[in-house]
Amino acid sequence: MPAAKKPAPPPARPHYRLVETKAGRRLVATDERKSRLGAYARLMRLDRPIGILLLLWPTLWALWLAADGLPPLRTLAIFVAGVVLTRSAGCVINDYADRWLDPNVERTRARPLASGEVDSTDALILFAVLMLCALGLVLLTNALTVYLALGAAVLAISYPYMKRHVWYPQVVLGAAFSMSIPMAYTAIRGEIDAVTVLLFCANLLWTTAYDTLYAMVDRDDDIKAGARSTAILLGDLDLIGVGILNASALLTLWLVGHRAELQWPFLAGLGMAALLMAWQLWHARDRERDECFSAFLNNNWVGMAVFVGIAASYQLAQ
Numbered sequence: 001m002p003a004a005k006k007p008a009p010p011p012a013r014p015h016y017r018l019v020e021t022k023a024g025r026r027l028v029a030t031d032e033r034k035s036r037l038g039a040y041a042r043l044m045r046l047d048r049p050i051g052i053l054l055l056l057w058p059t060l061w062a063l064w065l066a067a068d069g070l071p072p073l074r075t076l077a078i079f080v081a082g083v084v085l086t087r088s089a090g091c092v093i094n095d096y097a098d099r100w101l102d103p104n105v106e107r108t109r110a111r112p113l114a115s116g117e118v119d120s121t122d123a124l125i126l127f128a129v130l131m132l133c134a135l136g137l138v139l140l141t142n143a144l145t146v147y148l149a150l151g152a153a154v155l156a157i158s159y160p161y162m163k164r165h166v167w168y169p170q171v172v173l174g175a176a177f178s179m180s181i182p183m184a185y186t187a188i189r190g191e192i193d194a195v196t197v198l199l200f201c202a203n204l205l206w207t208t209a210y211d212t213l214y215a216m217v218d219r220d221d222d223i224k225a226g227a228r229s230t231a232i233l234l235g236d237l238d239l240i241g242v243g244i245l246n247a248s249a250l251l252t253l254w255l256v257g258h259r260a261e262l263q264w265p266f267l268a269g270l271g272m273a274a275l276l277m278a279w280q281l282w283h284a285r286d287r288e289r290d291e292c293f294s295a296f297l298n299n300n301w302v303g304m305a306v307f308v309g310i311a312a313s314y315q316l317a318q
Contacts, residue, residue, distance in 0.1 A: 039117040040126060043095060044088035050297055052087045054210070055177055057303025058203040059083055061310055062184035065195060065260055069314035075141075075187055079180065082137045089130035090156045090176070096123045097160030105221040107289075144186040152179035164226075167233040170215060174207035195259050202252035209245035209277075210299040212238065213284060216292040239281055246277040253306065262313040269309020273302045 045051055059079050063071040070076075095102065095113045102114035112118040131153065138149040155176035162169035178200045185196045208230065215222070215231035216238055222229055234241040250270060257266045280295035 035117070039112040043092055043112045043118055043123065043126065044130075045091040046088065050300060051091065052084055053300045054207070054303060055087050055180065056080065056083045057300075057307050058178065058199070058206075059180040059184060060307050061203075062181040062196070062199055063188070064307070064310050064314060065199065065256070066185045066188040069311075069318070071184075071188060075184075078137050078140055079184060079187070082134055083180065085130050085134040085137070086152070086156065089127050089134065090159075092123055092127040092130065093157055094160040096120060096127065098163070101163070101222075101225050101227055104225045105218050107218055107221075138183075141183075141187040142190065144190065145183050148179060148183045148186060152176060152183070155179060163222075163228055165228070167228045168208075168230050169228065170208045170211040170230045171204070173211050174204035177207045178203040195256055198252055198256045198259065202249045202256060205245050205249035205252060206299075206302070209242045209249065210296055210302075212242050212245070213280065213292050213296040213299075216284065216287060217289050217296070238287070239284060243277075243281055250274055250277070257313075262310065263316050265312035265316060266309040269305045269307075269312070272305040272309075276302045276305065 041047060063076060063079060067075075095111055098108070099113050099120065102108040102111050108114060113120065113123055135149070138146050155172060159169060159172045159176055162172045166172075181200045181203060182192050182196050185192055212230045212234070215229035218227075219229070219231045223232060230241065231238050250273065253270055253273075254267075256262075257270070276298055280298050283298075284292045284295040
C-alpha cells in the first residue's frame with residue numbers, strides 16, 4: 001500500500017501591525033517573527049536615526065576637542081557604539097513611561113507599546129539588555145567615566161517622567177544628551193576643564209531649543225492629555241524662546257572655540273549653523289505640525305556643521 005500522505009501543516013496565524021497612514025490607522029498582516037523583530041527595532045527607533053545623530057554630533061565634538069584632533073580609534077568606537085545603545089535604550093524607556101500618553105497623541109499612537117505590538121515586560125527586558133551592553137562598553141574606559149555614565153543613566157530614565165511634573169522636561173533631556181561630553185573628556189584626558197563645561201552648556205541650550213520645536217508638533221495633543229513641555233510653557237513666545245536658546249548656544253560655542261584656540265573653519269561652521277537655525281525659525285513660523293517637525297530634523301545638519309568646523313580646524317593646524 002502506498003504510504004499515507006502527511007497532513008498539511010496548518011496555515012501560520014496572521015500577525016497584524018497597526019500602521020498610521022494619511023487615511024487613518026489600519027491593521028496590516030505581517031509575518032509574526034519578522035513583525036516582532038521589526039517592532040523591537042521601531043521601539044528602539046532604529047528606523048528613525050535622527051535621535052542617534054543628534055546625540056552623536058556633540059559626542060564627536062567633545063572627542064575631537066579632548067584629543068586635539070582625531071581621538072584614539074578604540075575610544076571613538078566605544079563612544080559611537082555607546083551612543084547607539086544608550087539612545088535606543090532611551091527610546092524604549094521613553095515609550096514605556098509614555099504608554100499612558102502615546103495612544104492619545106496623533107504622531108505616537110502607532111508606536112509598538114502604544115499599539116500593543118510589544119508588551120511592557122518585554123520593553124523593560126529590552127531596556128535592561130541595552131543598558132547592560134552600554135555598561136560593558138563604558139567599563140572599558142576609566143572609573144570617572146563610569147561614574148558619569150551612571151549619572152547619565154539616571155537623567156535618561158528621569159526625562160520621560162518629567163513630562164508629568166515639570167514644564168521644562170526639554171532641559172532634562174538637554175542635560176541627558178550632554179553627558180557624553182564630560183564622559184569623552186574624562187575618557188581621553190582623565191579630567192574636566194573649562195572647555196568641557198562650556199561645551200556641555202552649549203549643547204544643553206541647543207538640545208532644549210530643538211526639543212522645543214519637537215514638542216510644538218505634539219502641543220495640542222499634549223495639552224489634552226495633561227503632559228507638559230517648554231512648547232506649552234512658552235505659548236506664543238515659543239519661536240522667540242527657541243531663537244534665544246539657539247543664539248545662546250552659538251555664543252557659548254564661540255567661547256569654546258576661543259578657549260580651544262580653534263581656527264577659521266570653526267567660525268565658518270558656526271556661521272553655517274546660525275543660517276540653519278534661522279531657516280528653522282522661518283520654516284516653523286506658522287507652527288504647522290509638519291513644518292515644526294522638519295525644522296526639528298534640520299538640526300542634524302547643525303550638529304554636522306559644527307563638527308566639520310572643529311575637525312577641519314584641527315586638520316588645518318597640523
